[in-house]
Amino acid sequence: MKKRIITGFIILAVLIPAIYLDGVFFLSIGIFLSMVASYEMMNMFYTKSPSLHRFRYFVPILSGFIVLMIYFAVTRGLNQLVHIDTMTSSEVIYRMLFHFWTITVFVASIAICLGALIFTKNSTAHDMMACVMTLTYCGLIMGYVISIEYIEPIAASPYINLMVRGGRSFGYLLTIVIVTDSVAYLVGTKFGKHRLAPDISPKKSVEGAVAGLIAGGIIGVGVAFLYQMVDFAPATSIGTKFVVMGGLFLLSIIISFCVQLGDLIASKLKRSYGIKDFGKIFPGHGGVLDRFDSLIFAGAAFYVIVQFVQLAVLGALR
Secondary structure (H helix, E strand, O other), rough: OOOOOOHHHHHHHHHHHHHHHHHHHHHHHHHHHHHHHHHHHHHHHHOHHHHOOOOHHHHHHHHHHHHHHHHHHHHHHHOOOHHHHHOOOHHHHHHHHHHHHHOOOOOHHHHHHHHHHHOOOOOOHHHHHHHHHHHHHHHHHHHHHHHHOOOEEEEEOOOOOOOOOOOHHHHHHHHHHHHHHHHHHHHHHHHOOEEEEEEEEEEEEEEHHHHHHHHHHHHHHHHHHOOOEEEEEEOOOOOHHHHHHHHHHHHHHHHHHHHHHHHHHHHHHHHHOOOOOOOOEOOOOOOOOHHHHHHHHHHHHHHHHHHHHOOOOOHOOO
């Protein structure tokens, strides 16, 4: 327990300044974590597929490159602060190319791995799916989660601004992850009677999951205002405020659900391959995937919802 606590403080001591400082420092840590996570996942698949020996070192490089391309797409591609009406066609094409190259690099990475596996002795379809899953989970999905740090505010209307920017968003996500996990564990330990997924994680209960979901939703609304992710104008009506609060509660519930889903998926993978932890990079906590499995799924859900809202808002304002 002592080792776990010390490691936890070290992780926070690195992540909090990284989130605050933004820029290249945070991106470098993100790429590093993506590559380590890819190695952990490929190493897990390697326990049942010796033909993946060399791919354990090759696939992480591709994952890191995918994260880098997503960073460029989010920071230099078309975004909510770019006014297309004021740009020339060449500028629009230039910005759209970043998104095109992201997909190109992702698809090319998969093609390279599958092509290499064809000429690898004793390789199987399982090996192919292992590479695709790793590149998707640790490269593409983690890349977009990391890029939450670079999301800019959405100007929703003259009455409300959704300040989904960097550190605020990560603080919001981390709070929901911690609250959901903690409440689910505490309530499940004390009042849990019905097992949630006994074949995957025997200690998790339905009572704990529901409590974690509700707590994540309520606390999520509170921290959204605490971190000033929502800014109301003085003329905003009470009805609008309630609608926004309801939307934040729904968003927080979805994220809380994804927190628990991510944890169960990681548990399913480890149980299927007979391993306790994905890695040992964090003493007492396991590997990158052990520590950030919930954040990866919660962050992915948050990123998709934010982009959906962005498109809806831009469409309404045109």
